[in-house]
Amino acid sequence: MNEWYVYLIVFATGGLICFLGQVLIIKTKMTSARILVTFVVLGVFLEAVGLFDPISEFCRAGINVPIIGFGASLAKGAISAVKANGILGIFTGGLTATAGGIAAAIFFAFIFGIIFRAKTKKL
Amino acid sequence: MQDQERNKRYNAYVEAKIAKTHAWPSLFNSFWVGGLICTLGQVINDLILLWFPTVSTQSAWAYTLIILIFLASFLTGLGVFDKIGAFAGAGTIVPITGFSNSIASPAIEFKNEGIIFGMCAKMFIIAGPVIVSGTVASMIVGLIYLFL
Numbered sequence: 001m002n003e004w005y006v007y008l009i010v011f012a013t014g015g016l017i018c019f020l021g022q023v024l025i026i027k028t029k030m031t032s033a034r035i036l037v038t039f040v041v042l043g044v045f046l047e048a049v050g051l052f053d054p055i056s057e058f059c060r061a062g063i064n065v066p067i068i069g070f071g072a073s074l075a076k077g078a079i080s081a082v083k084a085n086g087i088l089g090i091f092t093g094g095l096t097a098t099a100g101g102i103a104a105a106i107f108f109a110f111i112f113g114i115i116f117r118a119k120t121k122k123l
Numbered sequence: 124m125q126d127q128e129r130n131k132r133y134n135a136y137v138e139a140k141i142a143k144t145h146a147w148p149s150l151f152n153s154f155w156v157g158g159l160i161c162t163l164g165q166v167i168n169d170l171i172l173l174w175f176p177t178v179s180t181q182s183a184w185a186y187t188l189i190i191l192i193f194l195a196s197f198l199t200g201l202g203v204f205d206k207i208g209a210f211a212g213a214g215t216i217v218p219i220t221g222f223s224n225s226i227a228s229p230a231i232e233f234k235n236e237g238i239i240f241g242m243c244a245k246m247f248i249i250a251g252p253v254i255v256s257g258t259v260a261s262m263i264v265g266l267i268y269l270f271l
Contacts, residue, residue, distance in 0.1 A: 035216055082265045094265070116200035116231050
């Protein structure tokens with residue numbers, strides 16, 4: 001497949017998901033926390049019913065970079081850990097699979113929180 | 124009864140006074156900025172696989188997301204992210220950059236309330252609900268798969 005074609009699909013599908021998020025913000029006046037929660041749970045659901053992988057095959061980063069991909073890896077981790085370790089996997093699977101992202105977000109926020117000062121907000 | 128009537132009038136008044144946000148520009152901006160962030164993710168992912176062919180697909184995605192998370196929290200620290208966010212709306216919130224920003228932004232903002240109860244505690248004001256709901260949902264999925 002042509003490389004540029006892939007990037008075009010990524011741009012279009014990723015943009016579409018963000019577009020839908022913006023529609024939700026405008027129509028329901030949801031806050032960003034609710035938007036993130038909605039999309040994460042959507043990702044968990046898509047992975048659970050087995051729809052995420054075929055979509056991911058087509059959209060690549062278009063669905064893996066949006067927070068939906070984060071939800072999907074939570075569910076993917078839980079499912080594969082349950083298959084490998086049984087009941088323990090329910091507890092360990094999800095967070096193990098997403099540990100890298102969560103730890104990175106916490107670590108960088110901590111470092112930059114120490115370094116940078118809050119910009120004074122204009123009221 | 125009278126209160127209801129008054130509330131209705133008040134709501135109508137507020138509705139009329141609020142500055143009308145034009146929906147179409149924000150929808151357009153969220154589309155192209157969000158698409159661009161995802162494309163950047165794909166470029167980073169492809170470069171990792173090109174330069175480090177031994178890395179597995181799954182690890183490459185993990186590195187990609189970590190790099191995007193780094194960039195987003197750095198730009199949040201510089202104060203640039205908020206400007207892009209005001210312009211693009213969901214275009215920056217929905218990608219993983221929004222998750223990163225939701226942790227970095229309160230970390231910086233609440234630093235003056237102390238490291239422990241300011242920065243460390245307030246970091247999760249938005250990310251907390253996301254992690255909790257995602258974890259609980261994934262555990263329910265794990266429980267279902269246990270019995271399949």
